[in-house]
Amino acid sequence: xxxxxxxxxxxxxxxxxxxxxxxxxxxxxxxxxxxxxxxxxxxxxxxxxxxxxxxxxxxxxxxxxxxxxxxxxxxxxxxxxxxxxxxxxxxxxxxxxxxxxxxxxxxxxxxxxxxxxxxxxxxxxxxxxxxxxxxxxxxxxxxxxxxxxxxxxxxxxxxxxxxxxxxxxxxxxxxxxxxxxxx
Numbered sequence: 001x002x003x004x005x006x007x008x009x010x011x012x013x014x015x016x017x018x019x020x021x022x023x024x025x026x027x028x029x030x031x032x033x034x035x036x037x038x039x040x041x042x043x044x045x046x047x048x049x050x051x052x053x054x055x056x057x058x059x060x061x062x063x064x065x066x067x068x069x070x071x072x073x074x075x076x077x078x079x080x081x082x083x084x085x086x087x088x089x090x091x092x093x094x095x096x097x098x099x100x101x102x103x104x105x106x107x108x109x110x111x112x113x114x115x116x117x118x119x120x121x122x123x124x125x126x127x128x129x130x131x132x133x134x135x136x137x138x139x140x141x142x143x144x145x146x147x148x149x150x151x152x153x154x155x156x157x158x159x160x161x162x163x164x165x166x167x168x169x170x171x172x173x174x175x176x177x178x179x180x181x182x183x
Contacts, residue, residue, distance in 0.1 A: 003050050006030075010054055014061050022149060025100040026059040032093050042088035043115075049081060052113040052125055055099035068146050074131040074138055079108055080168055083125040093117060102126065103157035104140050110161060128165050 010028065020026055030051070038044040043051075060066040060076070069076065089095055095117045102110040108128040115123040131138040144150060171177045 010058050020062040022063045022065050023101055028055055028058055028097040030095055030097055032089050032091050037091050042090050048123055051097050055097045055113050059099050065147055074133050077130055077132055078127055079130055080128040085123045087122040089122055103155040105157055
């Protein structure tokens with residue numbers, strides 16, 4: 001619920017903002033508000049992921065991808081994400097949230113997202129996403145075809161991102177994932 005006003009504002013501003021391709025970089029102008037910060041007086045680490053959700057949705061809305069996704073009754077989901085923090089964004093500070101498609105592999109489409117203050121990166125995240133349907137995961141080739149896109153050759157997924165995804169993956173939803181702590 002804490003993001004509902006930001007979502008509404010993003011939708012309203014997005015109608016006036018220039019159209020984008022899903023392969024463009026998206027930018028959202030923001031300010032750290034009371035609902036973003038924690039007791040330490042800076043944006044809470046978990047809030048960055050919510051802010052990044054807004055950036056991905058803004059890119060989907062402004063590119064027209066969201067309309068295609070809804071027409072196909074697909075649902076975007078995050079499979080994995082990692083974040084690195086460099087500096088704290090304090091209450092009232094203006095920042096931009098930058099989003100771009102980093103690349104893809106056979107399973108996921110990857111985004112790089114940043115929080116930038118006065119031209120300087122404060123935090124950066126990498127997010128592995130998928131589309132799902134009632135019948136299961138949607139192949140990336142089907143998504144690209146529906147969007148009328150092809151992944152540019154310069155969007156090669158960095159090797160470390162592929163390793164991170166493979167090494168951090170849990171078993172698929174239809175496979176067992178028993179719980180036991182390692183001692």
